[in-house]
Amino acid sequence: MSIEVSDISQYFGDQAALENVSLDIKEGEFFSLLGPSGCGKTTLLNIIAGFLYPTTGTVNINGNEVTDLPPYRRKIGMVFQNYALFPHLNVFDNVAYGLKVQKLPKKEIKERVHESLSLVKLEAFAKRMPQQLSGGQQQRVAMARALAIRPSVLLLDEPLSNLDAKLRKEMQTELRLLQQKIGITTVMVTHDQEEALSMSDRIGVLGEGRVKQIGEPLHIYRQPENRFVAEFIGQANLLEVTPADHPPEDDRYCYFHADHYQDEEGEPLKLKVLKENLDGPAEHCPLLMIRPERIHISDQASAEHANEVKTEIQHVNYQGNAIQLEVGMQGKGTFQVQVSDSVFVDPPEIGMLLYISWKNEDMIPLAGEESQNAPVYQESKK
Amino acid sequence: MRRFIKNQRNKGFYWLLLLPSILFLIGFLVIPFVLLADLSFRDVDAYMNTQDTYSFAQYAEVFSSSTNLKTVGITLIVAFITAILTLTLAYPAAYLLVYAKRSFVRTLLYIILITPLLTSMVVLSFAWIVILAQNGLINQILVSLNVIDEPLSMLWNMQTVIVAYIQVLLPFAVLPIATSLSDIDPSLTKASMSLGESRIRTFFRVILPLTIPGFIAGFIIVFSLAAGSYITPLLLGGRLLPLLPLNIYQQVIQMSNLPLAAALSFTLLAGVGIVVSFFVWMLNRWEARMNG
Numbered sequence: 234m235s236i237e238v239s240d241i242s243q244y245f246g247d248q249a250a251l252e253n254v255s256l257d258i259k260e261g262e263f264f265s266l267l268g269p270s271g272c273g274k275t276t277l278l279n280i281i282a283g284f285l286y287p288t289t290g291t292v293n294i295n296g297n298e299v300t301d302l303p304p305y306r307r308k309i310g311m312v313f314q315n316y317a318l319f320p321h322l323n324v325f326d327n328v329a330y331g332l333k334v335q336k337l338p339k340k341e342i343k344e345r346v347h348e349s350l351s352l353v354k355l356e357a358f359a360k361r362m363p364q365q366l367s368g369g370q371q372q373r374v375a376m377a378r379a380l381a382i383r384p385s386v387l388l389l390d391e392p393l394s395n396l397d398a399k400l401r402k403e404m405q406t407e408l409r410l411l412q413q414k415i416g417i418t419t420v421m422v423t424h425d426q427e428e429a430l431s432m433s434d435r436i437g438v439l440g441e442g443r444v445k446q447i448g449e450p451l452h453i454y455r456q457p458e459n460r461f462v463a464e465f466i467g468q469a470n471l472l473e474v475t476p477a478d479h480p481p482e483d484d485r486y487c488y489f490h491a492d493h494y495q496d497e498e499g500e501p502l503k504l505k506v507l508k509e510n511l512d513g514p515a516e517h518c519p520l521l522m523i524r525p526e527r528i529h530i531s532d533q534a535s536a537e538h539a540n541e542v543k544t545e546i547q548h549v550n551y552q553g554n555a556i557q558l559e560v561g562m563q564g565k566g567t568f569q570v571q572v573s574d575s576v577f578v579d580p581p582e583i584g585m586l587l588y589i590s591w592k593n594e595d596m597i598p599l600a601g602e603e604s605q606n607a608p609v610y611q612e613s614k615k
Numbered sequence: 616m617r618r619f620i621k622n623q624r625n626k627g628f629y630w631l632l633l634l635p636s637i638l639f640l641i642g643f644l645v646i647p648f649v650l651l652a653d654l655s656f657r658d659v660d661a662y663m664n665t666q667d668t669y670s671f672a673q674y675a676e677v678f679s680s681s682t683n684l685k686t687v688g689i690t691l692i693v694a695f696i697t698a699i700l701t702l703t704l705a706y707p708a709a710y711l712l713v714y715a716k717r718s719f720v721r722t723l724l725y726i727i728l729i730t731p732l733l734t735s736m737v738v739l740s741f742a743w744i745v746i747l748a749q750n751g752l753i754n755q756i757l758v759s760l761n762v763i764d765e766p767l768s769m770l771w772n773m774q775t776v777i778v779a780y781i782q783v784l785l786p787f788a789v790l791p792i793a794t795s796l797s798d799i800d801p802s803l804t805k806a807s808m809s810l811g812e813s814r815i816r817t818f819f820r821v822i823l824p825l826t827i828p829g830f831i832a833g834f835i836i837v838f839s840l841a842a843g844s845y846i847t848p849l850l851l852g853g854r855l856l857p858l859l860p861l862n863i864y865q866q867v868i869q870m871s872n873l874p875l876a877a878a879l880s881f882t883l884l885a886g887v888g889i890v891v892s893f894f895v896w897m898l899n900r901w902e903a904r905m906n907g
Contacts, residue, residue, distance in 0.1 A: 284805055304808040311809035317802040320905055321824045330820075331810030362907035382810055 234295035234385040234418050235260045236281060241290035243276055243442075250276045252442045254290070258435075261416045263409065265429040268439035269465065274422045275390060277439070281420060282388050283307050294385055305334075310379030310417075314391040316371045318363040324350070324374050325359040331382035349377040352411060369400050376408070380415065387412070389421040393428065405432055426466045430454060438462050455524075459600045463522045470523045470568050471599070474504060476516055487511060489521070495564030496543065502566065504540060507593045520599040525557070525571035527595040531588045541590040544568065546583050556580070560587055655877035663871045673878035683862070683879070690859040691886050693773065694842035697780045698788075701837045702830060704781065705788035709829075712789065713796040728786050736783060740850040743779050744770065747851075776852040780841050787840065788833035795829030796822070831898045835891050842887045859883045 236258040243251040251273040258264045266274040279285040281292055283304035291300045299307050318327050328349050332342045350356045353373035363371055372392060379387060392408070393401045409432045412419050423429050429436050430450040438445040438453060438461070446453060446462045457463040460471065472491040479488035486505040494502035504521065511518055534541065547567060548559035558570040558581065570589060581587075655673055658666040677683050712728065715721045731739060746752045747769040754766040769775060799822060807817040845860035854861050859879060866876035 282805075282809060284808075303813075304805070305811045305813050308811070309809055311806065313802045313806060315800065315802060317800060317806035319803060319806075319821055321821075323907075330807070330812075334811040334816075362905060364905065365907040378806075378810070388809075 235293075236264075236386055236418060236420065237291075237293040237296075238277070238281065239291050239293070241277065241280060241287045241292070243273070243280065243285065244288045249442050251280075251287075254439075254442075254444055256437055256444070256447070258418060258420060260295075260418055262434045263412055263419045263421070263432060265433040265436045266420065266422045266439055267426060267429040267436050267466075268424065268445075270424060272439040273442040274424075274439050278388055278390055278420065278422045281386075282309055282311055308382070308385045310382060310384030310387045312372075312375045312379050312387070312389045312392045314394055316363075316375040316395075318371055318374055318378070320363055322363075323359070324355065324361050324363070324366070327363065327374060328378045328381050330378065335382070345381055346377075349381040350374075352380060352415075353377045368396050369404060372396065372404060376411070380417075384417070387417050387419040389419065391422055391424070394423070394425065401428070408432065430466075438465065440465065456597060457522065457599065460520060463597075463599055468525050468569050468571070470525065470528075472502075472504070472521045472523070473519060474521055476518075477503065479505075484508075487518075489518075491521075491566070494542075494562050494566030497563035499564055502542065502562065504596065505593070506596050506598070510594060510596070511598050518598040522597040522599055523568075523591055523595055525569040526555075528568065528570045528589050528591050530558075530570060530572060530576070531590070532586070534588050535590075540593070540596075541588055542568075544587050544589055546581055546585045546587055549581055549583060551580060558587075560589060651877050651880060654874050655881050657874040659872060659874055663873075665873055673874045674882075676875060677878050677882050682857075686857045686859050686862055687882060687886055689857045690842055690883065691890065693777060693858065694838050694887075695890075697777050697784065697841040698834050698838040700777070701781045701784050701788045702792070702833055705785055705792055705833060706826075706830075708785070709789045709792035709796055712793045728789055731783065732786050736844075736846045737850070739783050740779060740847045743775070743782075743851055747775060770851055771853045773852065773856060776848045776856065776858075779847050779851050780844065783844075783847060784837045784840055787836045791832035791836070792826055792829040795826045795832075799825050827901055828898060831894050831901075835894050838894075839887050839891060842883065859886075 236256070238254060238256040238258075241251055241254045242249065254273075254277060256264070266277060268274045276285060280287050283299065283302060283306075287300070291298055293299065294307065319330065322330065325346055328346045329342050332345055337345070346359070347356060350359060353376050355370060355373055355377065358366065358370065358374075363374070366374065372395075375392075389408075393404050396404060405428060421429075421432065430453075433450055435447060435449055436453050437447045440461045445465075446458045448456075453462065454466055457466065457469075463469040463471065473493060474489035474491050477488040477490045479486065485508055487508055489504045489506065491502040491504060496502070506518075506521070534543070542562060544560035544562055546558055547561045550557035550559075554574055556572050556574060556577065558572065559567050560570055561567045568589060654665070656669045656671070658668045658670050658672055660666060708724075708728070712721060712724045715724060744751065748754070749766045749768065749770075751769075753769065754763075757763045758766060803821050803825075804814075804817055807821050808814065812820060843860055845858075845864050848856055848858050848861055849864065852858070852861075854865060860883070863876050863879045863883070866872045866879060
């Protein structure tokens with residue numbers, strides 16, 4: 234079933250929690266709402282579930298408007314951050330809870346509970362009480378309970394955030410496989426970018442109550458549309474740039490100055506970007522992004538790459554499989570660089586000279602600040 | 616080993632902290648209790664003077680008299696009815712106390728709830744006399760409105776005593792229920808509603824069962840206090856009502872038969888103890904079930 238969220242705004246008093254949010258979630262899709270705490274993602278999930286009535290806007294499930302329906306008439310399956318298992322009921326009765334509402338015959342309830350429990354591989358635990366289960370098992374019971382009613386959509390509210398790191402990874406895979414097996418439309422709220430990137434078909438990045446970008450994980454990471462998305466997901470070197478004069482014979486490139494980056498003589502860093510990589514004229518591109526892992530390092534200058542900068546190592550953060558370096562230009566300005574552990578035989582030392590370079594296409598132009606830092610609710614109040 | 620020694624020392628320190636209250640309880644609860652037990656087995660002479668000889672005479676007196684047995688039964692039944700009615704009234708109040716949206720409303724409700732606890736039982740009971748007496752507030756209003764010709768007799772009966780009990784004991788029922796209500800995770804209600812259950816049926820299937828511990832705790836407190844209370848029935852019901860605390864009071868003050876009063880006290884204690892033990896057993900069973 235598809236979910237359409239159109240033009241949802243939610244105010245708490247004067248405070249806007251959500252502003253003109255629209256989403257189009259396709260049938261069978263695993264869609265993640267990703268954002269920092271306080272961005273309104275949980276509010277939006279509660280609106281889809283029916284626990285909150287939006288100030289404006291509508292929610293459609295499978296083409297039918299459900300905005301006015303209470304949660305218990307929406308046929309949604311929901312999994313909560315703390316699982317919300319009924320502590321006075323055993324696993325069987327927890328899973329059977331929603332089936333008893335439908336007044337199904339006892340035999341059918343039994344069959345469907347076992348079917349749900351076998352989906353999450355917990356048939357043997359039917360008689361246990363929730364307190365006797367580990368966090369991962371409770372999480373799976375919560376899934377089984379939500380799926381037992383054969384809901385039209387599945388809503389997950391930070392479902393894995395209470396699990397330890399290793400179990401969380403396992404459950405990510407398990408949950409994703411389960412979702413694909415059933416083919417149920419799923420909306421997951423999470424603040425964990427890795428989780429969103431690895432599990433989702435598409436991600437909606439929310440910030441300050443607005444949709445910042447919607448897209449496939451790869452697209453969101455590689456082609457963020459604005460500063461917010463670039464900084465929230467992964468690490469990013471952001472270079473504020475101003476257009477510079479360019480030699481008239483060179484039509485393929487746009488030339489920029491990054492004034493916050495200077496070499497030992499105080500000359501600003503010069504950048505040239507392929508024209509076809511820019512959305513519009515150079516004047517409309519105030520910001521360029523380079524991901525730390527897209528930067529190449531070398532201990533000597535070479536002419537291989539178009540953009541090469543002489544830097545000095547200022548900080549080394551060893552992470553096991555990768556090394557995170559902070560390198561500074563000799564005037565001012567620093568870059569975050571991430572290289573594989575195998576690059577260095579001996580760990581790099583602070584003060585070492587390093588030539589960093591990147592490809593033209595690895596410079597991603599971002600939209601200006603004013604388009605995303607607009608005053609939060611003045612316009613929609615009109 | 617070091618750790619063990621440290622723990623031992625800590626334990627000693629905890630006992631030291633407890634010592635003053637333990638001494639107080641030994642001096643003013645345990646010793647009087649033993650003396651009372653001793654007293655209940657003493658004989659009395661014709662002038663009700665306590666003798667040095669021991670026998671079961673006082674208990675024989677309690678259990679051979681059908682009046683006394685009836686009084687024991689009525690006392691327990693009245694306490695039971697009081698507890699049930701108080702809990703029924705306390706539940707909505709506790710619900711409001713926990714789920715009121717604004718925090719100042721919750722604070723206000725708490726203050727209203729606690730105030731009677733800071734007032735003496737005697738004062739509370741006298742307030743009822745002012746309201747219910749022959750020339751009291753209600754009778755004056757009803758007469759002046761010509762609803763009735765003669766003032767109604769509303770004092771000196773069991774119903775009035777129960778109503779006053781409920782008023783005095785209500786906070787003791789509200790507080791434990793409110794505690795167990797506020798322990799309930801709000802997402803349980805959401806989970807139930809997402810599974811298709813309406814708000815009202817969610818209350819009966821999730822909230823109510825989860826407040827059973829608070830319910831039982833409230834019952835035990837209200838029941839024990841109602842069964843042992845004598846000021847309220849004495850002031851509102853008069854000393855002729857068949858309630859065991861009144862009977863004990865009479866034996867002490869009017870008959871001066873202290874051994875019989877002691878025996879009656881232990882009978883009351885045993886009666887309350889049996890009922891309370893049953894509910895404690897139920898509470899334990901509930902908890903054992905929850906923890907599997």
